[in-house]
Amino acid sequence: MAQIVIEDLAIEYKKPNSDARFMAVEGISYSIEKGAFVTIVGASGCGKSSLLMALAGLIPLARGSVTIDGKTVIGPGSDRAVVFQDASLLPWRSVLGNVSFGLEMQRYGGGDLKERAMHYIDKVGLTRFADYHPHQLSGGMRQRVNIARALAVDPEVLLMDEPFGALDAQTREVMGDDLLDIWERDKKTALFVTHSIDEAIFLADEVLVMGKDPGHVKDIVKIDLPRPRTNDMYDSEQFNEYRKILRNHLAKDMADMRMQTVAEA
Amino acid sequence: MTIALDKPVAASASLRERFEKNRRTAISTLSVIVFLLAWQFLPMLGAVDIRLTSTPLRVLKTAMELVPTADFANDLRISGVEFLAGMALAIAVGIPLGLILGTSRTARLFIDPPLMAIYATPRLALLPIIIVWLGIGLASKIAVVFLGAVFYVLINTMAGVTDTDQRLVRAAKSFGATRLDIFIRIILPSALPAVMIGIRLGIGRGVLGVIVGEMFSSEAGLGNKIMTYGEAVRIDHLLVYTLFVSLCGYLMTTGARLIEERLRSWRPQA
Ligand SMILES: Nc1ncnc2c1ncn2[C@@H]1O[C@H](COP(=O)(O)OP(=O)(O)OP(=O)(O)O)[C@@H](O)[C@H]1O
Numbered sequence: 309m310a311q312i313v314i315e316d317l318a319i320e321y322k323k324p325n326s327d328a329r330f331m332a333v334e335g336i337s338y339s340i341e342k343g344a345f346v347t348i349v350g351a352s353g354c355g356k357s358s359l360l361m362a363l364a365g366l367i368p369l370a371r372g373s374v375t376i377d378g379k380t381v382i383g384p385g386s387d388r389a390v391v392f393q394d395a396s397l398l399p400w401r402s403v404l405g406n407v408s409f410g411l412e413m414q415r416y417g418g419g420d421l422k423e424r425a426m427h428y429i430d431k432v433g434l435t436r437f438a439d440y441h442p443h444q445l446s447g448g449m450r451q452r453v454n455i456a457r458a459l460a461v462d463p464e465v466l467l468m469d470e471p472f473g474a475l476d477a478q479t480r481e482v483m484g485d486d487l488l489d490i491w492e493r494d495k496k497t498a499l500f501v502t503h504s505i506d507e508a509i510f511l512a513d514e515v516l517v518m519g520k521d522p523g524h525v526k527d528i529v530k531i532d533l534p535r536p537r538t539n540d541m542y543d544s545e546q547f548n549e550y551r552k553i554l555r556n557h558l559a560k561d562m563a564d565m566r567m568q569t570v571a572e573a
Numbered sequence: 574m575t576i577a578l579d580k581p582v583a584a585s586a587s588l589r590e591r592f593e594k595n596r597r598t599a600i601s602t603l604s605v606i607v608f609l610l611a612w613q614f615l616p617m618l619g620a621v622d623i624r625l626t627s628t629p630l631r632v633l634k635t636a637m638e639l640v641p642t643a644d645f646a647n648d649l650r651i652s653g654v655e656f657l658a659g660m661a662l663a664i665a666v667g668i669p670l671g672l673i674l675g676t677s678r679t680a681r682l683f684i685d686p687p688l689m690a691i692y693a694t695p696r697l698a699l700l701p702i703i704i705v706w707l708g709i710g711l712a713s714k715i716a717v718v719f720l721g722a723v724f725y726v727l728i729n730t731m732a733g734v735t736d737t738d739q740r741l742v743r744a745a746k747s748f749g750a751t752r753l754d755i756f757i758r759i760i761l762p763s764a765l766p767a768v769m770i771g772i773r774l775g776i777g778r779g780v781l782g783v784i785v786g787e788m789f790s791s792e793a794g795l796g797n798k799i800m801t802y803g804e805a806v807r808i809d810h811l812l813v814y815t816l817f818v819s820l821c822g823y824l825m826t827t828g829a830r831l832i833e834e835r836l837r838s839w840r841p842q843a
Pocket residue numbers: 321322323332350351352353354355356357358359393
């Protein structure tokens with residue numbers, strides 16, 4: 309049986325300045341195998357972050373259910389760790405302090421906490437910067453800290469919300485390679501939201517394409533590229549095929565978005 | 574991906590900064606010197622009445638006589654005890670109450686109207702009623718300092734708590750943080766700089782409270798002396814006490830600011 313089972317999921321939010329509610333996500337059913345790397349793409353506002361937060365147990369569900377390893381998700385748990393889309397490092401703690409934070413919250417009792425945190429700081433290549441504070445790091449380094457903090461608690465499932473969103477194309481590629489290296493060693497189940505089509509294909513076993521109004525699953529694209537992934541794959545025929553499929557989906561979204569703006573104007 | 578972060582500021586920029594800083598210090602020092610010279614010599618030229626202004630040298634001489642006396646020490650002790658007790662009370666009440674009000678919306682709604690009513694009242698206008706209730710001794714002055722300072726501590730603490738970055742709270746929750754964890758590890762550290770701002774502002778109000786309280790009604794203390802020498806038109810004595818109070822206030826405020834800056838050293842420089 310699949311590790312993560314999402315059934316008929318719906319998420320509601322309150323509209324600003326009124327008591328009315330609206331559906332941000334509706335009718336999502338999807339299953340993920342243990343150890344799979346799933347990337348999620350879709351137009352801005354289609355509910356990617358909302359879906360991830362629901363899996364993390366950080367927001368209530370309006371309908372449906374999420375089960376992980378047979379247990380229904382009712383809140384955050386040590387089986388999952390999140391890398392957030394926006395700033396979420398504690399500014400008053402050093403890199404070491406931030407990576408230790410998750411372990412402290414989970415009452416880590418498996419030996420030397422500092423040693424373990426340093427191990428993961430080393431994994432993301434920041435050993436030299438362990439004593440730095442977040443404001444002294446570059447955007448890419450901060451995201452590495454975020455990833456190290458999530459990896460350090462050794463979750464079964466890694467939920468990543470555009471972790472490379474703020475980075476330039478080159479840094480993104482390097483970080484993507486590093487992330488795959490780490491993932492291939494530990495084989496955690498990974499969900500990864502991105503706006504980059506190439507990134508989505510390169511990292512994934514499966515790309516979940518989401519549509520808007522309300523957020524729903526539009527398509528699931530299996531990526532049959534061999535692992536480990538290498539950079540020359542970007543130029544392959546197969547990669548191009550996947551690119552076309554995804555671009556088609558997203559282009560349609562963009563066309564819809566333009567229509568909508570015109571209609572609203 | 575290696576990024577050198579060791580030498581972020583170019584040498585020429587730091588040189589110019591130093592020059593600019595020296596220039597500023599020089600101008601400020603000059604302004605003080607000009608003021609002191611004018612104060613010293615204008616009365617000699619007959620431009621102002623020396624009985625009303627005294628002179629800096631005269632004030633200095635009086636200070637050297639007055640400050641070592643047991644009488645001065647006694648006044649300082651009385652005012653100091655009033656101030657410190659009132660301030661300690663303001664901190665002991667203001668911080669916990671601010672934390673509670675910042676955390677609980679219900680508590681905030683409940684306490685907001687009376688709080689704002691007292692906050693909007695000039696605290697010194699409450700002096701007569703405080704004296705009626707507590708007499709002209711220690712207690713009434715402690716109450717005045719307390720009332721002057723507690724709101725600054727309380728309101729800033731509250732603002733520090735409500736301004737906590739919710740994204741950090743959410744991140745903590747994702748790692749299974751309990752409510753107590755969130756309070757201790759997220760809310761307290763992010764509110765701490767604001768708490769210090771409240772204490773610093775409270776110190777200023779507290780000093781004001783002690784002096785005005787003593788001027789209004791007391792048997793001893795620095796404020797009492799300021800009033801006495803003022804009525805006797807002994808300007809040099811009056812100024813010794815006034816300047817001493819200013820100095821105390823300045824030193825305490827500066828100390829609080831230094832602590833404040835240390836506490837927020839993790840913030841990016843503006
Ligand atoms: N806390 C909230 N309160 C109200 N509405 C919200 C909230 N969070 C998200 N929404 C709404 O839900 C919808 C989905 O938002 P979500 O953040 O999940 O989108 P997303 O796909 O992650 O977008 P992006 O790619 O821009 O990050 C949007 O319409 C958004 O306005």
